[in-house]
Amino acid sequence: MSQNKTAFVFPGQGSQKIGMLLAAHAAYPEVRDTFAEAAEVLGYDVWALVQGDDQDALNLTETTQPVLLTSSVALWRAWNAQGGATPDIMAGHSLGEFSALVCAGALSFTDAVDLVRQRGRFMQTAVPVGEGAMAAVIGLDDDTINKLCAETDGVVAAVNFNSPGQVVIAGHSAAVDAAGEALKTAGARKVMPLAVSAPFHTELMKPAGERLAEAIAGVAINTPAVPVVHNVHARTESDPEKIRALLVEQIYSPVQWTRCVQTMLDAGVGAAVECGPGKVLTGLARRIDKSLLCYAIEEPADLAEAVEALGEHQCEGA
Template sequence: MTSSTIAFVFPGQGSQKVGMLAAAYARSEAVRATFAEAADALGYDVWALVQHGEQETLNLTATTQPVLLTASVALWRAWREAGGPDPAMMAGHSLGEFSALVCAGSLEFADAVQLVRKRGEFMQTAVPVGEGAMAAIIGLDDDSINKVCAEISAGTAGEVAAVNFNSPGQVVIAGHTAAVAEASHALKAAGAKRALPLPVSAPFHTQLMKPAGEQLAQALAELTLKAPKIPVVHNVHAETETDPERIRSLLVEQIYSPVQWTRCIEHMASAGICKIVECGPGRVLSGLNRRINSELQSYSLEEPLALSQALEELAGQAAGSATDTE
């Protein structure tokens, strides 16, 4: 059964934490099976890392990406295991787009978990450590941020650009370390409330990531992609696609293109979505989504009680407004 008013969204890097999904793992066979499948694909005990590893290890990009994808897919499978309805749409923030495509049936999980480990490695090595940086700009409009970044990039400090349009008043910039520092200073002078350096060691979603995109394209060429069974709104252009080859291209473009998260959520709302389920650890996206559109209702699935509450409310609504029955 599919509900025309529900969407699922999948978080990206930053939502990982040691001990996540402990209660869900104890409760759900689907969660346990998903982590076991990830361990088989990756060659190490993913669950042990998530529960007993060091946070510093979990934060390494090549580790974070497969771990978060596994956690998100595990919660999606727990939702399905509990009889939850299919959403009308999906989207994922950066890495989360891969989680969405797995859950939509476009990518096989075992392929995807190995792919995003490589993606993390490609992204980390595209720019030497120390040469790239990112910062969150709070309280300034998109046009002003783009203008300042263009002015800084035209100078001698290097390249800097807006790369994550997370919500109105929250935009992430990235680029060469000196350029990000200069832009942060200039943006505060232009009226930004805060310019917060982010604890990352690479300038994700900038043109500096093009070498990583080339490597990802080669890895993707070896995999089979299918048309998604549930439409996925893509980060690059905030639209859905059905052609697997177009999806393949967008996954490559995404690595060096801005994440248009605000537009993705606006696209969903304009299509009639009014309830959004965050399928992954934490509630980062729920906070962003409320700032984008305060009328959207948010749900989470990480804790079994939250899953049960979402199921109780959304399954009943889906039964009353179903658009399809499997």
């Protein structure tokens, strides 16, 4: 199969940083307008928060989620204004799935930015602070991680399958610690605690899922104009009601990111654009398949380069 198709991928929590999108905000009115639109919905100056000096405030889950969605949508609008090619397929990592659905026309931005603020609040309050934890496991295969988590007392499971050899586990703090020791004994190169305050994508998030189901019930969802690969099962979905259910299920289910990228590769994708701050997904994509051309577009010069390169990429495959 010719690998001439293009994917857009949207980052999740962990990509936020003070000072992000500074040059893009100066260069593109679409970025400025998007942050202003988010501020109207959220009731606070989103841009001032991003450019301030309080990383802890930015890292609060109910703040991080709308800020990252706003950043991704802002860059998507700038991409289109600069004449960027329409991608063939999209996917987002955890929260980024909401960004993908906005950019694919399935959700309105104003609905989504309020929805992910609530999602962040629900996730944060589902488990008391200190009772849950997450850790990245480097250098061990998925089957071994799943087996050792299942053998550990308490709630702990693999929740982010980010790339071959990079998996995140989560659950009750004591269970995550115990599983981490077992995984190191089994040959993991590293087990690194993550600076998060809740065990995302575990069964402990089911109360958050129930609250999200109530919040999303009244939100309009359309068939995406661009197919979006979903985290739960690594397939696309066109039925709005199934998309609604998947967004709820996603909150307490593992993120199958490696499979999502493989689905896009199998569909003929040869180039991927990371639409949001940072280059986390670019790094993961290269670990999954080194042949994939990757572009991160937070900086205006990088966005302009990607617009030109991907215009040629699509022409070559026409």
